[in-house]
Amino acid sequence: MLAAALVLGAATAVGVWLFKQTVYLIATGGWGWVDPAGPLWMRWPLLVVPVAGGLLVGLILHWTRSPEEPGHGVTEVIEAVKLDAEDMPYHRIGVKAPVAALSLGSGASLGPEDPAVEIGGSVGALAGARLGWSHDRVQDLVATGAAAGISAAFHAPLAAILFTVEVFGVRLPSPRMAWVAAGSLAAWTAMRVMAPDLVFRIPEQDRLTxxxxxxxxxxxxxxxxxxxxxxxxxxxxxxxxxxxxxxxxxxxxxxxxxxxxxxxxxxxxxxxxxxxxxxxxxxxxxxxxxxxxxxxxxxxxxxxxxxxxxxxxxxxxxxxxxxxxxxxxxxxxxxxxxxxxxxxxxxxxxxxxxxxxxxxxxxxxxxxxxxxxxxxxxxxxxxxxxxxxxxxxxxxxxxxxxxxxxxxxxxxxxx
Structure with missing residues (x-):
């Protein structure tokens, strides 16, 4: 199981890196090159790209018959970890990840981190299904993949571990936590190789008073x-x-x-x-x-x-x-x-x-x-x-x- 957690963490990091690169390419090619200080008529991509992106997002979801339902993708991961991992619709990630990249790249005011959780959780559910593992072991893989997604997105393995505790209810300490920690560390290591820069750089702050x-x-x-x-x-x-x-x-x-x-x-x-x-x-x-x-x-x-x-x-x-x-x-x-x-x-x-x-x-x-x-x-x-x-x-x-x-x-x- 430890080896599976390490492989899952590294695979999730690769998926998250590819996802972020896709978002960057769509954004820079679509509207990121526009000079915000330029004349209004030269800023037309800022209007056209979000509209076109939104229509394309809707058409893809319609053509692929993706269900129109309330909630958020991470909600599905929470249900998989807490209730029934076998019912997690991991096959949807093949549509949802590209659509999320298109959404963000075309200007949607959202973030790439929660799709990273879905990518990791879906890869974990898929691996568990293909390996024929037990219900508990599949839940372990889903939680591990979700933590790996956060770790890869933020270069923050310890925060990723706590995320599974606070959001998914993973108990600390527990055997599952060992797999979560291993996957988070593997994702962090892989992402540091592919994208070593920190997300933000914040100057030293004044002494607290x-x-x-x-x-x-x-x-x-x-x-x-x-x-x-x-x-x-x-x-x-x-x-x-x-x-x-x-x-x-x-x-x-x-x-x-x-x-x-x-x-x-x-x-x-x-x-x-x-x-x-x-x-x-x-x-x-x-x-x-x-x-x-x-x-x-x-x-x-x-x-x-x-x-x-x-x-x-x-x-x-x-x-x-x-x-x-x-x-x-x-x-x-x-x-x-x-x-x-x-x-x-x-x-x-x-x-x-x-x-x-x-x-x-x-x-x-x-x-x-x-x-x-x-x-x-x-x-x-x-x-x-x-x-x-x-x-x-x-x-x-x-x-x-x-x-x-x-x-x-x-x-x-x-x-």
Missing amino acids: LWSLLFGVLLGVVAGAVGALLVRTMYAIQHAFLGWRSIPRWAKPGIGGVALGLVGLWLPQVLGIGYETIQGVVDGDRHGLLLLTTLLVAKLGLMALSFGSGFLGGFFAPAFFGGAVMGAMFGLGVEILVPGDPVTFAVVGMAALLAGIVHAPLTAVLLVAAVSDNYAVVPLLLLASLIAYSVSVRLVGASAYTYPLVHPPDAHPRP
Whole structure:
């Protein structure tokens, strides 16, 4: 089993690398070359590519008869690990991974990390089915593959292990945890060979003070409330689109693409994954409060619309984007009251908003620390993330992954 976990981790890393390369090629060839400061008529790809990408996403899902159903791909992985791994539709990954790459490459305001979890989980389920292993062993492979996906996506094997604990309920310690750890380490090693650069590079932060801890509490409360609101909004939009019977299924992502394109003409930063904008914020680039507010509302709004209209992608990257911008806004206000570095709160906001959306605070802390190779602010990250998690649980009761399980579609009247 240990050898299988190591092979699965390495194979997942290769799959994630290929997925990310595909996203990059589509984005740079489609709209990434456009000069955002150029004349409006030269920025036409920012409108056309999201619309065309959305229509193509809808047509592919329609032609392949992919079911139109509520929820998120990681929800299927959770059910496989906790309930019945044999029922996991691993054969769909051959369609879902390319469609997710097309979604992100054409400008959907989502992220590549959750598809990485699906790639790993599906490879694990496929391997277990082909090997004829027992139910428990297949569940072990699915959990191992999912952890390998996070490890490969973020260069964060320890955070990937905690992700399986917080999201999939893998017990610590347990025999399954050994396979999860082995797969995560193999994925990290393979990805370091193929793509050694860190996801972000965050400068060293100022020494933490009592004031920063107190303001971190407030930021955690705000992030938790925003995360809870975002979860409800995403699924409200998804249920609305599912119930929109007068519009054919294949056209629905195109409608989301229209909104993406119209906003992207003026704010191209909110299109796609957005790592460059996140890096700029944590590098200390000075943006006015009005621009930061506009970026925050536009990014999170388009995240909910992209997900709800049928684009495929994940929640980590937009959570990091929204959290960094929200934290920078918060830091500007704090800077007026007490001396400090707004970048510190941008970093804290990334972890706090992710914790408020996916309800995995320890994973959020270690991910932000690992992707930046910066552990100086871990106490503040932990404080804000735990508070954001607590507030979000109180307000919405379920994460972005478990919401469709707690609130099934029949509980929502369709328009």
